[in-house]
Amino acid sequence: MARGDSATGRRDGRSTDTAARVHQVALELFVSQGFAQTTMQQIADRLSLTKSALYYHHPTKADLVRSVVQPAVDEVDEFLAASVTAELRTREVLERFFDLNYRHRLVFLALLRDPSGLAEIEAADWVPRLAHGFQQLLAGPEPTDWQRICAVMAANGLSRAATLLTDVPLPRLRELSVQAALALLAQPEPTAPPA
Structure with missing residues (x-):
């Protein structure tokens, strides 16, 4: 079985749960602080992820906002x-x-x-x-x-x-x-x- 097929439901191995959590936390911060004032570091910290792990899911903040x-x-x-x-x-x-x-x-x-x-x-x-x-x-x-x-x-x-x-x-x-x-x-x- 290819990496990520069963546990994550994605062929590229990224967890749909992590992606959903990233969206949820980012949206909470966008609501409370605004898009401009929210940083990728704040999102990563709230998720207990490294910033590089967050960038794995979204290479830029603009990409995250778009998603x-x-x-x-x-x-x-x-x-x-x-x-x-x-x-x-x-x-x-x-x-x-x-x-x-x-x-x-x-x-x-x-x-x-x-x-x-x-x-x-x-x-x-x-x-x-x-x-x-x-x-x-x-x-x-x-x-x-x-x-x-x-x-x-x-x-x-x-x-x-x-x-x-x-x-x-x-x-x-x-x-x-x-x-x-x-x-x-x-x-x-x-x-x-x-x-």
């Missing part, structure tokens, strides 16, 4: 692309987007606290692209300014609720977040501009 952040960003992009073609009801779009954000809440919390993680994956324009995608998805191809604003606020608010309000029981948080987003999207445009 933590990229899957969440890719899943959001895939969700948006699939939702546009699937012609889902608005409620279903919001429920699925909530679930996605809740599943990746620590990654999004780290990005909320320190957006420099997006630069590591060369996605500095991701947030504006995300906002545009939700405008199209929730407000249609030719939305009014009001509809655009409501769509961005609904998607962003839903994301923040899933990311930040984790003290609320999940079923309640999900339902109330989706209801709030739907209520916002249903608001009629004000007839007179504010003074």
Whole structure:
């Protein structure tokens, strides 16, 4: 049997358990300290690994940040692309987007606290692209300014609720977040501009 086939599940011999632990510890530090302030040495120390052992798994800090952040960003992009073609009801779009954000809440919390993680994956324009995608998805191809604003606020608010309000029981948080987003999207445009 080749090295690593049975115990680790990987042909290259690297332990999937170690890789998962590296991601978990790195993410905890990214959330608490930010991407820029977290060093590879701090991650290695927290894992009781040598720095060279950590570099075996991730040759650079940028590689580690990418491996933590990229899957969440890719899943959001895939969700948006699939939702546009699937012609889902608005409620279903919001429920699925909530679930996605809740599943990746620590990654999004780290990005909320320190957006420099997006630069590591060369996605500095991701947030504006995300906002545009939700405008199209929730407000249609030719939305009014009001509809655009409501769509961005609904998607962003839903994301923040899933990311930040984790003290609320999940079923309640999900339902109330989706209801709030739907209520916002249903608001009629004000007839007179504010003074």
